[in-house]
Amino acid sequence: MSPHQALIPEPTPVDSTPTLSPVIRGRVATRTSDRVYDELVSAIRELRLAPGASLSETDLAERLHVSRTPVREALARLADAGLVHVVPQVGTRVGLIGLREVDEARFVRESLEVAAFEVACADRAPDVSALRDLLEQQEHSYQTENYNAFFAADEALHSKIFTLSGYPGAWQTLQRTKIQLDRLRRLALPDLSAVRVLIDEHRSIVDALEAADAVAGRALISRHARRAIELAPSLRAKYPDYFTD
Amino acid sequence: MSPHQALIPEPTPVDSTPTLSPVIRGRVATRTSDRVYDELVSAIRELRLAPGASLSETDLAERLHVSRTPVREALARLADAGLVHVVPQVGTRVGLIGLREVDEARFVRESLEVAAFEVACADRAPDVSALRDLLEQQEHSYQTENYNAFFAADEALHSKIFTLSGYPGAWQTLQRTKIQLDRLRRLALPDLSAVRVLIDEHRSIVDALEAADAVAGRALISRHARRAIELAPSLRAKYPDYFTD
């Protein structure tokens, strides 16, 4: 039905301790609920769970080798974030990509990143060395066509700008609303020329930050934030079932 | 221990259907989990549950006449929002008012409201009649010293600005992070002169919006957003147990 197959994990036929796999993503996830939540969030963001896909608590529970309880708690948090929609006695499905929500997320992202950029400029000469390193990583990811690595370096760069502004928590806030945009970008992903454009824009933004040019940065970030959303129409034509107004 | 007594509800000695009270806050809350969540959120925001207060799932469950399951789901969502902190096998406490978090929330609020204001100015002559009505309500609340009514009208006014900007969802995003600020303001609440200042600032902001003066509005909103946070030091001196860095 889509190029992004693969539900969540393998059925995991045999395992020494099937229900206990406490270590996830480098950190110790003592709570099974958190493990399920992390798994579902990344699956939704990476489109391994397609927009509109039906979810069943019992199905997820046996796939993940846990009971329904932690699955339910994870789904409750996801529903709170708007990533899934739960209809009592009917079913649970992954939220569609709402074009209105996407534009609102764009607005929030643009507003916060511009503000963070200006603050970072106001403070003394910002240290952009870490940003330069991330640009190098992005170039390397571009040349090796490693989209996942590019995504990670992209996230890290934008996050770093908030760190430089002195408001790293704002990035956490932003990430909550940004997932809609992430799914859109992930849909448009296998586009090397688009990645080229993004990297060049990143470089311009870093240059403006190094020069503490708030005016230029504002325009650059504004345009950069609108990149993803301008792909929406063609993507909706290609994957009409994934979208809603 | 504090002027904000009252845990959550009354013990509710007798009731025809104790576990079933589906109607809450005007809307039908079919899910008990949602009812508990709404109750806890408002209790935390209104300081009926003090920062740092210990919560027990079993205690909450029997107070609300429900089982632990919906309480746990509500707490999971609250923990996701940073309002409570759950330590496995130890306990759950209401999150303290983190001064760093408060300043970050101020940054997010200021950034988004300034951006929304500018967008609202850019669009043709905005209709400020609803805002004028809300100003009248605030004046009335001021004269009758009805702080809760003022709070509601205050919220409505700021929300309305986002509606006028065309990004009403950004207000939802903002509310998530704004709760920290709300608690701070609630602590400083019984201060009539402060309310006077806030209303006057609101009026100036509405005037600037009607005149589509983005530059003036930016400065006004920026100052307005910093009002709450400048009360932090004295409040921390008064309620040291409620705060953290």
Next chain:
DNA sequence: GTCGGAATACTTGCATACAAGCACGCTGGC
């Protein structure tokens, strides 16, 4: 062939039981 109705299978919501772990207090020894 088509339409209507009832039974069935599935979904989520809630309550309860059991398990594991930490903190505190009490008791015994020194």
Next chain:
DNA sequence: GCCAGCGTGCTTGTATGCAAGTATTCCGAC
């Protein structure tokens, strides 16, 4: 009097069972 060690009680985490409701599907009547 003080300290160490153990036990009890509390906490949250997870699993399971039951209830209520909806969608679907199958069967029968027309």
